[in-house]
Amino acid sequence: QKEVEQNSGPLSVPEGAIASLNCTYSDRGSQSFFWYRQYSGKSPELIMSIYSNGDKEDGRFTAQLNKASQYVSLLIRDSQPSDSATYLCAVTKAAGNKLTFGGGTRVLVKP
Amino acid sequence: GAGVSQSPSNKVTEKGKDVELRCDPISGHTALYWYRQSLGQGLEFLIYFQGNSAPDKSGLPSDRFSAERTGGSVSTLTIQRTQQEDSAVYLCASSLTGANTEAFFGQGTRLTVV
Numbered sequence: 001q002k003e004v005e006q007n008s009g010p011l012s013v014p015e016g017a018i019a020s021l022n023c024t025y026s027d028r029g030s031q032s033f034f035w036y037r038q039y040s041g042k043s044p045e046l047i048m049s050i051y052s053n054g055d056k057e058d059g060r061f062t063a064q065l066n067k068a069s070q071y072v073s074l075l076i077r078d079s080q081p082s083d084s085a086t087y088l089c090a091v092t093k094a095a096g097n098k099l100t101f102g103g104g105t106r107v108l109v110k111p
Numbered sequence: 112g113a114g115v116s117q118s119p120s121n122k123v124t125e126k127g128k129d130v131e132l133r134c135d136p137i138s139g140h141t142a143l144y145w146y147r148q149s150l151g152q153g154l155e156f157l158i159y160f161q162g163n164s165a166p167d168k169s170g171l172p173s174d175r176f177s178a179e180r181t182g183g184s185v186s187t188l189t190i191q192r193t194q195q196e197d198s199a200v201y202l203c204a205s206s207l208t209g210a211n212t213e214a215f216f217g218q219g220t221r222l223t224v225v
Contacts, residue, residue, distance in 0.1 A: 043216040044216050104153055
């Protein structure tokens with residue numbers, strides 16, 4: 001079992017729709033959760049962090065964390081073609097501070 | 112500096128040569144991470160520094176790979192006797208304390224071994 005798992009996609013979303021991305025993690029004691037966006041040929045860019053159960057909203061982005069289910073998600077509202085990228089979920093485990101990444105979900109927003 | 116800076120941006124080297132990749136983290140950030148990303152693949156963890164110490168170097172793929180950090184700031188990743196499979200983008204990230212703090216990436220070094 002991978003430490004952080006994501007569906008590789010591609011997730012195809014019409015412009016203006018909501019994109020829903022999921023991530024599961026194996027270490028129940030994980031403490032910090034992050035979403036990064038990576039455009040092709042570029043380095044990852046942090047878009048959201050979440051540390052406690054519930055929802056956290058930032059503009060068109062909402063992160064949702066459920067520690068009991070070991071699940072974190074990202075919603076992108078009013079998706080734009082510029083949101084087309086790979087979205088990486090990252091988790092800091094309980095022991096030590098290594099930041100572990102999932103394989104990423106590729107999102108394609110079609111006009 | 113304003114962000115994480117990596118140099119060089121691109122490096123082409125001959126198989127068997129040694130290379131050094133540099134990472135200059137955000138000023139004041141005590142945690143520093145190195146990752147490797149092969150074409151079309153995910154991020155592979157290499158090593159994590161807290162200050163000048165490396166509490167987790169479990170991702171270094173072989174003893175040809177080493178890294179150091181001096182003055183709690185600049186880090187150098189050294190690859191000895193490079194092989195073609197070392198070709199990848201090497202990414203550095205830093206965070207304020209490591210524990211539960213956001214990490215920010217540099218632009219990466221694209222290494223090509225020919």
